[in-house]
Amino acid sequence: MAVQTVATPAVDLGPAAALSCRECGHRVPLGPVFACEECFGPLEIAYDFSAYDTEKLRARIESGPANIWRYAPLLPVPADVADKPNLNPGWTPLVKAGRLAAELGVTGGLFVKDDSGNPTHSFKDRVVAQALEAARAFGFTTLSCSSTGNLAGAVGAAAARAGLRSCVFIPHDLEQGKVVMAAVYGGELVGIEGNYDDVNRFCSELIGDPAGEGWGFVNVNLRPYYAEGSKTLAYEICEQLGWRLPDQLVVPIASGSQLTKIDKGLKELIALGLVEDKPYKIFGAQAEGCSPVSAAYKAGHDVVRPQKPDTIAKSLAIGNPADGPYVLDIARRTGGAVEDVTDPQIVDAIKLLARTEGIFAETAGGVTVGVTAKLIESGALDPSLTTVVLNTGDGLKTLDAVAGTGLTATIRPNLDSFREAGLA
């Protein structure tokens, strides 16, 4: 377990009361720690929501800003968070996907939660925004992470906005386009001679070393705060449905954290009385080339056997997902499932979503749409129920996946040539 030696000032993180172990319930004060000192289980935020009146809370949320800070009373952030420089992600469109529904045979209402509208065009802005507030609260001056893509941009941009130093670690041989996207924000961008596992190992070493003092690694020592950002997806979906729970949600699985936090967010809304207490089903989506949770689900296992990823859905390519067991539990408990699709099915689903709804998703969005189609075919997902599918990223960042797409015709600049091509 990494305990930071940095001096922690008085911490105001709003309703966050303590850190609590998800396994044994042991509580510790808020701080930059992520693993239980008793059982090494993951720490998560324990809140004090006891003072809230349901209708006053609802009114406060509805009159809040058009970003995640409308939910500040439910997040580990200070009450004045909206006044501080941050990327202010969220309140992304919940698209009523009538044309996609018609293609898939969904009659109960199909919606795409399109997180490509976030500032750096992925859902990572939601989690990094929380980590940034925690970093400020703990007096950190450097925001850091290991990454091969979306997270690097989100951390670089958020640190730039806030005036913090950033230092992002990536494998040294990443594609040039991804390096440019991460480097443009002007922070330190350090290539590590090794693969992504080497980068991660190095970051763990750095956190335990004096050289890492004052560093907030968003998904390591700030992970309990960071992870809470995914709850905002659940809040927004329900509020955008008119404070209703969807019947079914299809969520991508990388580490599994997002899916578990969406479940947590839905349960909070029920407990707070903001939505009615009714069943909902959560479905997890993976790429076949990195499907450790799907494989465990299908085999009826409670534990997840690590895989070596080989898929175009690189933003989901975590072969040893930390929250895998929790995902299995949620899928089974809610009556959902975990399913996977092949790379060609991912590409087909990206194109299907684009041509029916005008949403250009990254590969992770192809995974959720493709899995939705597969779950309908198998009967696991009920097409007569209200269903929300997540798109967590932007197709502009994974152009290679659809590189085969091109011109439908080439003509000379005259009407005869136009007619010959059968375009009239």
Add this chain to the structure above:
Amino acid sequence: MAVQTVATPAVDLGPAAALSCRECGHRVPLGPVFACEECFGPLEIAYDFSAYDTEKLRARIESGPANIWRYAPLLPVPADVADKPNLNPGWTPLVKAGRLAAELGVTGGLFVKDDSGNPTHSFKDRVVAQALEAARAFGFTTLSCSSTGNLAGAVGAAAARAGLRSCVFIPHDLEQGKVVMAAVYGGELVGIEGNYDDVNRFCSELIGDPAGEGWGFVNVNLRPYYAEGSKTLAYEICEQLGWRLPDQLVVPIASGSQLTKIDKGLKELIALGLVEDKPYKIFGAQAEGCSPVSAAYKAGHDVVRPQKPDTIAKSLAIGNPADGPYVLDIARRTGGAVEDVTDPQIVDAIKLLARTEGIFAETAGGVTVGVTAKLIESGALDPSLTTVVLNTGDGLKTLDAVAGTGLTATIRPNLDSFREAGLA
């Protein structure tokens, strides 16, 4: 002048009452026409806002959706527009740019209106959304345009969402990345053997031919409707400032339409009593490699001499801007100016905006930020006044501009190597 032969059903475009010639004031009924039959001047929308009560209108806007349709009472769209499938762009962040302000020496408040948050990540979604509603009203079944970039994606995506056919014309030898971005939405994407001028000439031919019946060219026969979308930038900026006019705006110039419509929008808000009647200055921004309006401004001319574009700011590279004379008039009338910056200055400005505010702009955003810096240096822009700078597009679409950006260090995966690199 192109008069469509398509049958026009009864047209409900909300407060839009007629088309009116900007030059001679001649009025014609709403229809898919764009040039005055009397004087060949440009037609624009004439509204009937006479029934509006200021405070009721303000309340209606404030309770509207978090997109451009909150301003439906001020746009050429039916009252139920928000219920129809459309990309629903707008309500993008107005970022209080404190760190950029400090670098530029702005003390009166500096804001960046960041339109990269739109569905296809450029301001073009605003104008295409209007054109789509007009296309529906006129019974068009195909949405079309000529384009080399942002517009192609916006038209393809909007048509997909609405279930219209799209047919986009581009030069056949465009970069593969741009072709993919335009092709993914599944409409017709036709390469024309020729340059952009040839593509445009062909589109004009097609509009006048029976083969073009039922086709809405967003920026040709639907241009009067399309252009109104830019007004929403003015509306949002003022509402996001708390229903206040900014003192100074810096707006990019391609055809000049956006700048003229922002001025129109500000004047409408004043006339409607939604903001106080006070002076504001509008500054136009161009790239030196395509600066016909800036050149005319500096020479004191009222007309614009066409140029052959040669700049990395391709989304602004219109050498013969249709609204150039109107831009000159607005800049002079409001006490603004028109200025240009070199390609290296554009790149520097993109990096400056990214490292101070975490906003990764396309080259057009580099133009406005660079011009802002230059106008402050020259004294034309007053740093003690509230200033809004537009970023109209996304850096992910013009990665080549900052391709030189890269790793700040490469190290081996251990702490010694980290320390040697001076990163601790």
